[in-house]
Amino acid sequence: MGRSSRADAALHREQIVTATAQLLRERGSAGISVQDVMGAAGLSHGGFYKHFASKDELLGIATETAFQSVLARIADLTDREGAWDEFVGEYLSVDHRDSPGTGCANTALATESARAADDAPLRAAYAAGLERMIEFLVGLKGLPDDQEVARRRALVDLATLVGALTMARATGRTPLSGEILETVRDELASRR
Structure with missing residues (x-):
C-alpha cells in the first residue's frame, strides 16, 4: 500500500x-447502522470492514473519541479562576441540551453503556471516559485538598450534572426543561 x-x-x-x-450520541447504537455511519462519513458501506472488525469495535472507539472531544474542549478550564461556574454554565445551557451529537458523552451514552455487555468495547470505553471526566472535575479549582473528599464531591457533582441534562433533554424545549437547567445551574454554582 x-x-x-x-x-x-x-x-x-x-x-x-x-x-x-x-451519530451514537444523537441516536444511540440501535439507531445507527453501518450504512448510516459510512454515509455520514461520505464513504460507501462496502469499505467498512477494511477499517473495523465489527460494529462493536467501532462503537468502543467512537465512545472513546466522544469523551476525548469533550475533554479537549474543556481542558483549558482547569487553571482559570471561575472555571467551575463557567463549566456548569456551559454544561447546563440550552445549547448543550439541544446539541447531543457534539455534547457530553456521559449523558448521551450512559444508557448505551448500561445496555452493553460487560465485555463490550463501548462499556469499557465509557468507564474509562467517565474516569477521565471525574479526574477533570477533581482538577478544577474549588475542591478540597483532600483527594478522597475531592473525588467524592466530583462524583456527586457529575451525577447531578448528568442527571439534570438528561432530564432537560427528556422534557424537550418545555418550560420545565429550562427550569431544570436554571435551578441546578444555580444550585451547583453556589457549592464551590
Whole structure:
C-alpha cells in the first residue's frame, strides 16, 4: 500500500469514527447502522470492514473519541479562576441540551453503556471516559485538598450534572426543561 493509500485509509478511518461518535450520541447504537455511519462519513458501506472488525469495535472507539472531544474542549478550564461556574454554565445551557451529537458523552451514552455487555468495547470505553471526566472535575479549582473528599464531591457533582441534562433533554424545549437547567445551574454554582 502506497503512502497516499495509507494516508487515505487513515483519513477515512478518522472520518468514520468522528461520524459514529456524533451519530451514537444523537441516536444511540440501535439507531445507527453501518450504512448510516459510512454515509455520514461520505464513504460507501462496502469499505467498512477494511477499517473495523465489527460494529462493536467501532462503537468502543467512537465512545472513546466522544469523551476525548469533550475533554479537549474543556481542558483549558482547569487553571482559570471561575472555571467551575463557567463549566456548569456551559454544561447546563440550552445549547448543550439541544446539541447531543457534539455534547457530553456521559449523558448521551450512559444508557448505551448500561445496555452493553460487560465485555463490550463501548462499556469499557465509557468507564474509562467517565474516569477521565471525574479526574477533570477533581482538577478544577474549588475542591478540597483532600483527594478522597475531592473525588467524592466530583462524583456527586457529575451525577447531578448528568442527571439534570438528561432530564432537560427528556422534557424537550418545555418550560420545565429550562427550569431544570436554571435551578441546578444555580444550585451547583453556589457549592464551590
